[in-house]
Amino acid sequence: MGSRAVCIQRVAPPCFEASQVKKIKTVGPFFVNTRSKRRRSNGVRCSSIADYIGGDLVKPDIGQWLQDVEEHKAIAIYAPHEGGYEGRYLNRLKMQGYYFLDISARGLGDPETTLLKNYPVCPAHLGKQPIARWYYPPEVDYRLSALPPSAKGLVVWVLEAKVLSKAELQFLALLPSLRPNVRVIAECGNWRKFVWKPLAEIANLAAQE
16 A cells, blocks of 8 residues: 655644734633622711721710719629720729739639638549648739738729629629628620610619519
8 A cells, every 4th residue: 555645734823913912811710700789888977086096096974984983882784795895994993003913714713702701622633642722812802912002992893793693693793792892893784786785784783672
């Protein structure tokens, strides 16, 4: 059989001028069209000065806060979930001359025993050491004795007080009457903005009286 000659002709790709090439935008999976958002944002308007400065910085209720703390002496607070707002009210009490005792309601035990009496603590023995029991002084009385003469008083700031029972909240509400230089601030929950109420009202002491 005779061999056949195969002729392969290579055709060069067509050339286009720069003006004839159509620009194509590649759209990625995370492409965001900002033009439509700019048009929609034209309808947003600021209604008050808090929209310009920030609602967390405009707090005209600091005076009412100090007045309620001195009047009721035991306050239940409700702070936003993101936190940080209660620090401004804490700093204002600190500027008034108060010292703070921060305790957590979880693992507190009996509040009356821990705050006003000598309470025992059993350290972990890990199965090797003998079981021991140590006694600590009352938290409130110990800190009251260590306050400087220029101090206005002691603020017992109770974290996560929402886990406490009604009887334990009632004791915290009565604590300022047992120790006149003590103020109690209990974090009893969360709310959209920072609000507070008398702790006696939350513990149903006002209804019993």
